[in-house]
Structures are given as structure tokens and as C-alpha cells.
Amino acid sequence: MKRLTTKAAAAAFSVTFASISGQALAADSAQPIIIPTHNWSSQVVMAYVIGGIFESMGNNVEYVPADSQAVYEAIRNGDVTISHEVWQSSFGGAFYNAMSKGGLIDAGTHSAATLEEMGVPQYVIDDNLCPGLPDWEALKNCPEVFATADSEGKGRWLEGPQSWHGDLMPVRVEALGLGDLYTVKFAGSADAIWAELASAKKEGRGIITFNWTPNFTDAEGFAFIEFPGYTEGCRVADGGDGSCGSPKGWLKKAANYKFPKTHPEAYKTYSKISFSTKDIGQMAALVDVDKMTHQDAATAWLAAHEDVWKPFTQ
């Protein structure tokens, strides 16, 4: 009898234990979800937006400044939990590299389509400062329009920080046969690009800078130069000559492979998060136009757009 009782008790215990551990598996860990911040506005605002969404669900979050290329290795290793703005042109290579080594998963794609490309403010086209733009071939006829004090008599391409995509643009200038006419200068920060665009506009002078969409500049108008079309394999890193333009690309979300297990509720929400061109443009504009801090911008964006983000949590 005693044996049977013990067995029954053991059976009852194991049923209870299974259901408790079943519940435990469905609840999120109290360990912080680690969110990286990089050096352009929408990404930092979106870090706090997504962190705010996780916190609204009772999760703990932590923010770490991270290099935007090295972050994919950090996610793979588990030092960082997510990357919420994986731009195809700049980071597609590092993203798939980390995925193929193991430890990083694709957590879905934002609805916004992207472009990261050299271009000119709309007035450069409207005032016909370099006839034929935005076709890249027009650049051959007007390097002097884009010359600056530091550009050695050539036209200047003002690139973003080199950390974004290395020597992509210097290689492209050479591959297109523009090396005698144009030189690439790297800006120290995104803010340095915006400052240069503002002063060129004030002076009504020509300027070529790296820029992207979605961004706050979508509202005012920015014309991306049309380079030879992007194809898989057209870049030097992929075996090509590097003369192609950037892809009309995707914007993905990456995560460490354990995130769905450690924080199943937060991961489910993260997998549903999809921001539009408008959403991302607004996040950038709150900082770059309205001059809010990134944190305040995120708080304001969350308060004004519950209709956008609440459904992701349901």
C-alpha cells in the first residue's frame, strides 16, 4: 500500500511539476533584454521605443552603445539580444555572416523599404546645378559644382562615418571611372552631414552626401543618384567590380537564438514589430528636426502612436 501511495504521489507530483515548468517556460525571464544603440537617430529612438514596449509588458531592458557592424557577432555570442534596424545595404553582409556561423536568427522584416545612397538635395535638381542628375553619368560634367576647400580641386562625395560600410563609396568612385574627378570624404557623424546640408542650402551651393530613406529628409525632398543597378554579387566583397549602386533594400530585425526561449512573450511581440517609412521618419525627425533627446523622442512617439504599437503586444 505504502508503495502504491508513494507511486501515486510521485505521479501526481510529476504532473504538477510538468504544469509548473510549462508555465515557467511561457513566462519571460527577469534577465534584461540587451538593446544596442548606434550612431543615427531613428535607430537610437527605435531602441528606446522597443525597450519601452518590452517594459510595458513587464520586461527588464538594458541599452548598450555598439558598433553597427560588430553588433552581429555580439548578438551571435549573446552579449546583445537584438538588432532592430538591419539595413540591407550596410549590414546585410555582417547579418548573414553571423547567421551562418550560428546563434543569430532573422526575426522578421519592417514594412519600410530602404535605400542607402549618395544623393543631392532637391534644389540641386530643381535649380539644374548639374544638368542630367539624378543619372550618375551627369556627374562627369560638373565635378567643380561639388568642389570644397578640402577636395583637392575635385568634386566631393561626403560619405557617412566609415563604420557604416567601409570603403564602399571610394571603391565605387574608382570602379565608375570617376577617380580623377571626385574624392570621398568621411563625415565624423550623421550630425556633420546634416550641418553640411544646412550650410550648402543656405548658400545655394551644390553638395553630394550619403543619405538614406526612411529618414527625416524624406519630408523636404532628397534626390538619390541613380547608379548602375544593384545585383547580387555586384560588389567587390561579393566578387563584382563594385560599380553598382545600393539595393532598394529591406530593413530586418535580428535576435540572439535564445531570445524566443528566455523571453517568449517579448519575442512574440518583437517578431510582430513592423515599422513603416512614416513611423521611422517620425522617430528621426523628433531628434533631427525637433531637437528632442532620443529618450524623450521615444516617450513622445509611444504616447502618440499607441494605435501602431499596442497591437504588436497582443
Ligand code: TMO
Ligand atoms: C545605416 N544607415 C541608415 C546609416 O545607412
